[in-house]
Amino acid sequence: MDIEKIAMKIAVDYPKSVRDVNRFLWKNGMPKDVQLRKGRGYYYFSGGDTAGWFQSGVYVFRIDDFTYEGWLGKYEQKVEDYEK
Secondary structure: OOHHHHHHHHHOOOOOOHHHHHHHHHHOOOOOOOEEEEOOOOEEEEOHHHHHOOOOEEOOOOHHHOOHHHHHHHHHHHHHHHHO
């Protein structure tokens, strides 16, 4: 990994737990009855309207594979796909 990639990873805020991501998402518009949960080799949204979603999974192994903003983007994309 070159120095630029290392510096970029340090400069961006990555979550350390699912709990951290849920708190961030709730503060940014996700309903309190929806939660991000951990599966085996993936994460998924549950609760609220997620039962009607075609796909609620996000297939990454680690919570820090995305930044907080990345997780917000994944949630918003799932909502947008559901509302189509």
